[in-house]
Amino acid sequence: MAKQNTVFKDAFNRCVKLLEQTASLPSEPELGATLGVSRTTVRAILTRLEEIGLLTWEKRRKIVLRKPVAADYFPTEETDSLSEIIERSFMRRILAGGAEPGMQINELELAREIGIGTTSVREFLIRFSRFGLIEKRPNSHWVLKGFTREFALELTEVREMFELRSAVAFARLPGDHPAWQELEAIEAVHHAILADIDNRYLDFSELDERFHLLVHRASKNRFIVDFYDVIAIVFHYHYQWNKTNARQRNARALEEHLAYIAALRSRDAIEIELACRQHLKSARETLLQSIN
Amino acid sequence: MAKQNTVFKDAFNRCVKLLEQTASLPSEPELGATLGVSRTTVRAILTRLEEIGLLTWEKRRKIVLRKPVAADYFPTEETDSLSEIIERSFMRRILAGGAEPGMQINELELAREIGIGTTSVREFLIRFSRFGLIEKRPNSHWVLKGFTREFALELTEVREMFELRSAVAFARLPGDHPAWQELEAIEAVHHAILADIDNRYLDFSELDERFHLLVHRASKNRFIVDFYDVIAIVFHYHYQWNKTNARQRNARALEEHLAYIAALRSRDAIEIELACRQHLKSARETLLQSIN
DNA sequence: AATCTGTCTATTGTCGATAAAAGACAAAAC
DNA sequence: GTTTTGTCTTTTATCGACAATAGACAGATT
Numbered sequence: 001m002a003k004q005n006t007v008f009k010d011a012f013n014r015c016v017k018l019l020e021q022t023a024s025l026p027s028e029p030e031l032g033a034t035l036g037v038s039r040t041t042v043r044a045i046l047t048r049l050e051e052i053g054l055l056t057w058e059k060r061r062k063i064v065l066r067k068p069v070a071a072d073y074f075p076t077e078e079t080d081s082l083s084e085i086i087e088r089s090f091m092r093r094i095l096a097g098g099a100e101p102g103m104q105i106n107e108l109e110l111a112r113e114i115g116i117g118t119t120s121v122r123e124f125l126i127r128f129s130r131f132g133l134i135e136k137r138p139n140s141h142w143v144l145k146g147f148t149r150e151f152a153l154e155l156t157e158v159r160e161m162f163e164l165r166s167a168v169a170f171a172r173l174p175g176d177h178p179a180w181q182e183l184e185a186i187e188a189v190h191h192a193i194l195a196d197i198d199n200r201y202l203d204f205s206e207l208d209e210r211f212h213l214l215v216h217r218a219s220k221n222r223f224i225v226d227f228y229d230v231i232a233i234v235f236h237y238h239y240q241w242n243k244t245n246a247r248q249r250n251a252r253a254l255e256e257h258l259a260y261i262a263a264l265r266s267r268d269a270i271e272i273e274l275a276c277r278q279h280l281k282s283a284r285e286t287l288l289q290s291i292n
Numbered sequence: 293m294a295k296q297n298t299v300f301k302d303a304f305n306r307c308v309k310l311l312e313q314t315a316s317l318p319s320e321p322e323l324g325a326t327l328g329v330s331r332t333t334v335r336a337i338l339t340r341l342e343e344i345g346l347l348t349w350e351k352r353r354k355i356v357l358r359k360p361v362a363a364d365y366f367p368t369e370e371t372d373s374l375s376e377i378i379e380r381s382f383m384r385r386i387l388a389g390g391a392e393p394g395m396q397i398n399e400l401e402l403a404r405e406i407g408i409g410t411t412s413v414r415e416f417l418i419r420f421s422r423f424g425l426i427e428k429r430p431n432s433h434w435v436l437k438g439f440t441r442e443f444a445l446e447l448t449e450v451r452e453m454f455e456l457r458s459a460v461a462f463a464r465l466p467g468d469h470p471a472w473q474e475l476e477a478i479e480a481v482h483h484a485i486l487a488d489i490d491n492r493y494l495d496f497s498e499l500d501e502r503f504h505l506l507v508h509r510a511s512k513n514r515f516i517v518d519f520y521d522v523i524a525i526v527f528h529y530h531y532q533w534n535k536t537n538a539r540q541r542n543a544r545a546l547e548e549h550l551a552y553i554a555a556l557r558s559r560d561a562i563e564i565e566l567a568c569r570q571h572l573k574s575a576r577e578t579l580l581q582s583i584n
Numbered sequence: 585a586a587t588c589t590g591t592c593t594a595t596t597g598t599c600g601a602t603a604a605a606a607g608a609c610a611a612a613a614c
Numbered sequence: 615g616t617t618t619t620g621t622c623t624t625t626t627a628t629c630g631a632c633a634a635t636a637g638a639c640a641g642a643t644t
Binding site: 351 | 594595596598600601602603604605607609613614
Binding site for chain 1: 299406411414416419422424431437443446447449451453457512513515516518519524583
């Protein structure tokens with residue numbers, strides 16, 4: 001096996017989902033644009049749709065023959081890209097314990113455990129190293145630095161610097177900048193989740209990322225925006241892993257976000273700093289609690 | 293060819309250099325520690341030293357037979373690791389022009405041009421991507437974002453945030469912290485270079501890196517310290533590439549460093565901020581001038 | 585005249601294989 | 615009893631090969 005065909009499988013699934021609503025399909029380039037893949041992949045999808053009897057396809061004529069059923073889809077496990085699989089598997093190891101700081105990381109062992117080649121593992125580790133959780137000893141192994149208290153403190157220190165600056169920059173965006181609209185949309189989702197907090201508190205994680213990324217983007221600084229990847233991945237897995245008091249914690253964070261959003265809208269630098277600091281402080285505490 | 297043997301060649305050369313001074317060699321483990329390589333490599337070196345008649349080697353008995361000559365060394369081109377070669381080659385392309393922002397980067401083409409395999413190029417690009425000069429389009433090419441004015445401004449913005457904070461942290465280090473000694477040593481080199489500026493102004497580049505890294509380390513934050521790699525590589529190649537007015541520029545920077553060092557020693561936060569800001573400002577201007 | 589399809593080429597992502605380098609362990613030497 | 619050497623195993627770094635995917639171009643269709 002050379003390359004995985006997860007791009008094809010994932011796009012195929014999304015295309016089948018599309019068929020649940022529409023009775024016909026657009027042209028190949030248009031479909032490609034919708035699914036975010038090349039025409040080559042679109043044609044592979046159309047070919048398969050024909051094979052499983054969902055579609056007749058001859059040149060421009062694409063006729064949907066029946067409603068899709070569950071069996072038409074590829075299993076979801078097969079649609080994840082290799083790097084996603086490695087990342088999840090690796091983060092589980094780090095956060096789920098059994099991975100002491102200082103431990104050596106063995107490429108071959110990791111590769112075999114996940115059932116993939118060494119090259120992919122190597123490339124993952126190189127990409128992952130910028131998160132500061134592992135470190136390479138050239139010509140030798142990787143060292144796990146671990147998800148420790150120091151790590152969390154160093155991470156949040158930089159985060160606070162970056163986010164305060166970004167928040168101030170946000171307030172300076174012209175009134176017609178699309179970020180203000182996005183902020184409004186985000187605010188609405190906050191209210192919606194709070195109104196049904198008991199059922200929806202788990203939706204917070206995704207919203208949190210969306211909100212803070214929007215703020216960071218206002219910095220217009222690629223290093224600040226890129227650094228948000230580090231924060232996002234840490235909080236993402238942290239939320240997944242540590243669910244104690246999640247309802248309460250998330251409710252509080254939502255309220256803090258709303259205050260923060262109001263401050264941004266006021267464009268008052270002092271208020272912004274206060275609201276931002278307040279929220280970042282409790283985010284840091286939450287993170288630290290999950291470590292000890 | 294699987295792996296390059298540049299580790300061996302480089303360590304071998306350093307070992308021959310050692311032989312110019314000493315008449316005998318220590319034990320294998322000790323020699324390994326000195327050269328920073330494993331015993332396996334030490335033994336390969338000893339074997340080769342015997343082959344070219346520089347040494348008799350039997351167990352602990354290692355006798356130097358003659359003084360080394362130039363021909364005993366491996367050519368310096370052969371001692372650079374693959375990643376160093378790629379980095380130089382790539383940076384030359386970016387800085388030496390002929391590389392417009394927005395250009396596509398082709399892995400295979402790059403590999404062929406440098407005469408190496410694609411895997412090495414891929415890994416290099418992944419590692420290099422954290423410098424913010426290139427960006428990946430998944431399943432497709434890399435895009436060169438270019439060494440532009442925006443890049444320099446974004447880089448220096450973060451640098452200023454990080455360095456100001458680090459400088460303040462430096463002032464808080466206890467008096468017996470080794471960093472103060474290192475600072476003193478660095479200061480002495482400054483005076484030495486200034487005293488012979490016409491001949492030694494090119495030594496500034498290395499000293500600059502040493503000084504600022506020391507300051508950044510005081511932050512005790514891995515993200516801040518790691519970010520210094522970005523600054524270092526940019527300034528390193530910038531100094532190499534742009535030599536107009538180098539003597540004058542470096543002399544000025546040396547003076548600024550001395551003021552900065554004095555401020556650190558005063559431990560006065562206000563003075564530190566002033567001196568640091570002043571120096572970073574002219575560093576930024578120098579960098580910007582080289583771009584237009 | 586614009587867009588679409590058929591066909592072909594170029595490039596990336598992943599694999600297994602192999603030499604270089606690291607490192608483990610016991611026997612030997614001091 | 616500590617350090618050194620001999621020998622062996624393990625692991626990394628690099629390569630070339632190949633399927634998946636992107637993308638280019640000309641002819642066909644509206």
